[in-house]
Amino acid sequence: MLLIRCPYCEEERPELEFRNAGEAHIARSADIAGDSDDDFEKFFFIRSNPKGIIYERWRHIHGCARFFNAVRDTITDKFVMTYKAGEPKPSKLPNNSNDVVAK
Amino acid sequence: MAKAVASKADTAVLPSVERRPALAGRAASGPSVKVEMLPPAQRISLRAPETAIAALSDALGVALPNKPKTSAAMSGRTALWLGPEEWLVIDEAGNDPLADCAKVPLLHSAVGISHRNVAIAVTGAGAAATINAGCPQDLSLDAFPVGAASRTILGKAEIVLLRNGPDDFRVECWRSFSDYVFTFLSEGARDAAV
C-alpha cells in the first residue's frame, strides 16, 4: 500500500485514508463575474495534466480531514513531497526524491 | 371514541421514551479477542483556535492535546486529537462536556454528538490483529502506543480508534455504521491469530 505523508499528522499514513482533490495552485479570480469566457474556461476546465511532476491538492479525509498539497510524479506514482495548504509552490524539489517518497 | 384514542396514545408513548442504544449488549469473541458494545457515553465534537485551548481545557478538566494522534484522559473524560484545532471529547462518568464548554466565553464550537456515535471495545491479545483486518494503520506499540488516538477507516466505514492499553482498543463509529463495524470486527476476531 502507498504511504502518504500528511503534513498535519506529521507522519506517513496509508493511502486509503486520503482522497485526491485535483490540481493545486489554481487561484480563483477576485472578480470572477468580470472574467472573459476564455479566462473562465481556463480557470474552470483547463488543467495541465503533465507527464511527470504534478502539483495536486489532497485531503486526509479519514484522518485529520485537512486539505494539503502534494508533489507527485505521474509516471511512477511516487510522492516527491507534501506541504500544508496555503504554503507557496516549492521553488526547489528535493534532489533525491527517493529519500522522501513513500517507502 | 375519544377515550379509546387517548388510551391508545398512552400506550404508544411509553415504549418510545425508553432509549435503546444501537446493538446494546452485543458481544462476539475469537480465540484471543473479545468484541463488545460499550455503554452509552456523552460526546462532543470540539473545534477551537489556539487562543481558546487553555480556557476550554480548564473548563473540561482535561488538557486538550496538541500533538497529532494523541489523547488525554482525566476522571472518566477523554479528549482525542482528531485534526488541527479539532477534538472528540468522550465522557463516561455521566457529566455533560457540552455544559462545561458553554461556560467559556471565547470563540469555539462544541456540538453534542453523544448519540451519533457508538463505541465498541476490542480487547485481548489479538485486538490489534482484529482491527487490522480492516484498518490499514500500523498498530504496533511503536507506531500506535497506549493513549494514541486517530480517525481512520475500518473496511468501508470511518472510525475513531483509541488505544487504552496494549491489548485494549476503543472503536468509535457512527451509529448507522455500527452493524457493519461490529460484524467486521467479529469476523476479524475469528481470524485473528496471535
Ligand SMILES: [Zn+2]
Ligand atoms: Zn492528516
